[in-house]
Amino acid sequence: MAVKGFVRNMKPLDVLTGEQLEEIHSATLHVLRKTGVRFDSTRALELFEKNGCRVNHDTNRVRFPEGLVEECLRKAPSRFHVRARNPENDMVWGGNTTYFQALSGMRTVDLNTWEPRTPTREEYYDAITVLDGLENVSIVPWYTPWFGFKHIPPVMAMPEGLAARLRNTSKFTCAGYSMGCELFNIQMAQAVGAELRTMMAASPPLTFYEETIDAAFRIVEAGFVLLPTSGSVYGGTAPATIAGSLVSGNAEIMAGLVFAQLVRPGTRVIAQDFSFPQNMRTGAPAFGSMEISLHQAAFNQIWHGYGIPTDGGVCYPNSKKIDYQAGYEKAIIATIGALSGTNTIWIQGALYGELAFHPVQAVIDDDIAGMLGRFLQGIEVNDETLAVGVIDEVGPIPGHYLNQPHTRKWWKKEQFIPRASDRLTHPEWLKQGKKDCIAIAKERCEQIRSCHRVSPPLTESQEQDIERIVKEARNFYRKKGLISDIEWENYQKDIASPNYPYG
């Protein structure tokens, strides 16, 4: 069964002084009031105007009065319940609870050559099973495990992906938006009694495009959870300074939050920090950088001050391989995210930014999650854990604790035992074939894939609903001309496979 989040029993790490916090907050309000944010949606502009914002209809620029922003921050709940397909996997966002969620990647990688390739349908479904079977994965979000799989047209990647996740995991899942796919995503979630979390991604600097706004209207009106995010790159789409990128990014996220509260007051919002320094050689986001941690720690501190749950622990590595670099990049970002009190850490599975995912990597990352979860739980101090009676009973040598009932009762509660780490002695390690954590993770991954099954599976009528909605999406996009003849032909062959939908 999945871990129901880890409760932090210690003070969070604060990287900003009270004065710095205040300065960043004032600067953010100043940008919202003076510079404003561009919203390419007549409907949204009208909504903002009606609620006291200054709107320029030629430039689509919305300027926000401080009072409105602060009122909307108060309206957004600071702690809320979210429904998963299986009620046992429901989540409570906010407060001191930290959840771990899988990270997605565009393609899979070959574990021998490390070359990327598009996964098959079967691999896609199997990887979801692995994520469902990993104890510390609480969320299997959008685009997870991969952005799509072989033979499906790109426009169908999201509906097919959500259908696959609803089929092979009962954990909380999310859905993205693109080309109006949220219309189908919402229906699918409702068909299985689950709620969704969908992002509202700004196009920095300070812009929301029409498609994003349309999708956000639909998600908020459906009563689901909205995750406003900036997605900026400091030095490219945000100022190069961490303080400046916090101001511009937070202005974007706050604009999204105000939008959600105006559409539907009380909408559950999670603020996401998805920003990276710019790699000044390649122009790509500098995944795995140390500044990400500084940014996220400050972000978590600021938004918790506002009373808004955060998603501030995105652990994308830059490494292309499951290797030492992937390990330290993920572990450092996750650790600081956890210490600074984020409510969600994205960790299991990704390699090379968003460009690759492998379930074996997810198995290794699940141990990092477990280790951090253990740390967050802190130290239990009471009469029993202080163990004065046992210390007295055991006394000096030849006394020892291995044979004490106290040891048997407590050691497993106190120790987190990683599942894929090599913990053998040198001679045992030699005898067992010199397995490293990757070799052990491969075995565990295969064991979960072959033995684990989602609980509960979809009922027959839920399965029929999902299949009907996916079919409607196919026909919708085919009619809109977004699936070409050759794509349609390959897709039809894929659907006709005897193992469909599995592969």
Place this chain on the structure above:
Amino acid sequence: MTDEQKGIIENLRKAIFEYNAKLAKESATQAIEKGIDPVEAMNVMTVAIREIGDAFEKGELWLPDLVGASDAMQAASPVLEEEMKRKGLQKESLGTVVAGTVFGDIHSIGKTMVTTLLTAAGFHVEDLGVNVKAEAFIEAIQKHGADLLAMSALMTTTMAEQEKVIEALKREGIRERVKVMVGGAAVTDEFAEDIGADGFEPTAPGAVELAKKLLGRNTEERAKK
């Protein structure tokens, strides 16, 4: 066997699986009061402890379980052994082991794990403790007619002491009478061979298997007896 006797035997078994030394000792005492064959009672515990050992090997149980079960068995064993002696029955033993951590080294937990498991497996163990000088090992081997010497040294600085003990055994002319196994975090197969030991194992359960191997004891054969 009466229902009452069956109940006592079941409690003895349960005591091992529940790591309950008190219940083990009580059940052993009751077993004798109610006329249960002490050899049979001992066998019940041996089978149970072997199941625990197997589960440990598979990674289902952990050291505290292994030691807990061994402690339960060791709480009951003296009671049954005494009865065997009284009835003139041969006490079954896989052999006599003299064990200790060598001179200069005060690390006891690894050595204690090995002696605990050796005892549970059916060896008679004379545990000399820590910081044991070569002369003390020699004296104990001669006094108890030991079949096996088990030495522990955790540190690279004290490992060499193991070699000194083996040299002393040779000087006393008893090296051929006793098998020698060495252990400790710093010890390697190569080192064991270099100093003329008969074997090395990195883990406590492995040490039990090594002891059996060195003395030519086979658990399965013993179970059949």
